[in-house]
Amino acid sequence: MQATRPATSSPLTPLPRAFYARPVLTVARECIGKILVRRTAEGAVAGRIVEAEAYRGPQDRAAHSFGGRRTPRTEVMFGPPGHAYVFFVYGMHHQFNLVTTRRGLPHAVLIRAVEPLLGVDLMGKRRGLCPEDPRLTSGPGRLCQAFAITLMDTGADLCGRDLFLAAGKRVRVARSTRIGVDYAGAWADKLWRFADPTSRHLSRPIRVGIRREAKGR
DNA sequence: TGAATGATTTACT
DNA sequence: GTAAATCATTCAA
Numbered sequence: 001m002q003a004t005r006p007a008t009s010s011p012l013t014p015l016p017r018a019f020y021a022r023p024v025l026t027v028a029r030e031c032i033g034k035i036l037v038r039r040t041a042e043g044a045v046a047g048r049i050v051e052a053e054a055y056r057g058p059q060d061r062a063a064h065s066f067g068g069r070r071t072p073r074t075e076v077m078f079g080p081p082g083h084a085y086v087f088f089v090y091g092m093h094h095q096f097n098l099v100t101t102r103r104g105l106p107h108a109v110l111i112r113a114v115e116p117l118l119g120v121d122l123m124g125k126r127r128g129l130c131p132e133d134p135r136l137t138s139g140p141g142r143l144c145q146a147f148a149i150t151l152m153d154t155g156a157d158l159c160g161r162d163l164f165l166a167a168g169k170r171v172r173v174a175r176s177t178r179i180g181v182d183y184a185g186a187w188a189d190k191l192w193r194f195a196d197p198t199s200r201h202l203s204r205p206i207r208v209g210i211r212r213e214a215k216g217r
Numbered sequence: 218t219g220a221a222t223g224a225t226t227t228a229c230t
Numbered sequence: 231g232t233a234a235a236t237c238a239t240t241c242a243a
Binding site for chain 2: 053055062063064087088089090091092093095097110112135139140141142178179180181183184203
């Protein structure tokens with residue numbers, strides 16, 4: 001048991017499944033300010049979520065579940081809400097998502113950045129950085145490394161003890177286009193990225209309406 | 218079976 | 231600003 005308690009007024013207990021069983025845009029927006037908690041044999045880490053994106057397959061061209069594509073990788077998104085969808089990209093980075101809404105509808109929220117709250121030394125050790133470095137958790141791949149989230153965690157129940165969201169303070173939420181989905185045509189223009197614009201731990205600053213023309217189609 | 222590629226990060230010019 | 235790193239996953243054959 002950890003001797004110190006986090007500097008939040010709320011207990012570090014998992015949010016109920018009902019939190020995830022709502023429209024994906026609602027869940028994405030309400031993620032901002034919540035606390036992401038991770039427990040492993042190495043110890044506990046926690047961070048305040050400051051950036052998240054909604055992926056609304058099967059219509060959303062940017063989503064892995066676009067067109068209802070149901071493969072071993074995307075299978076968990078077709079299951080019940082409140083579970084983890086973790087995937088691996090570019091041969092080196094993991095990405096952590098929350099499965100939302102309802103069984104059969106493959107919607108998910110990508111957690112893109114958190115502010116370190118608890119276990120910063122362990123995060124620094126995992127990242128190979130000093131604990132004060134702002135690059136500790138300011139990106140979807142970075143936070144997965146700091147929180148030791150891997151493909152092993154895909155399908156994990158977010159109402160369990162080892163990986164979950166807990167309540168946090170209410171904050172103002174800004175919106176922008178999503179990052180890295182220019183290939184998605186008109187879907188890339190959707191303002192489905194949500195963030196606390198005052199945070200210094202965003203993967204990129206919030207700038208609405210400034211996006212290069214999509215390459216190709 | 219093999220080829221293409223990616224919801225990124227890092228280092229370097 | 232650009233490029234390299236590096237492999238699970240998908241799809242075509």
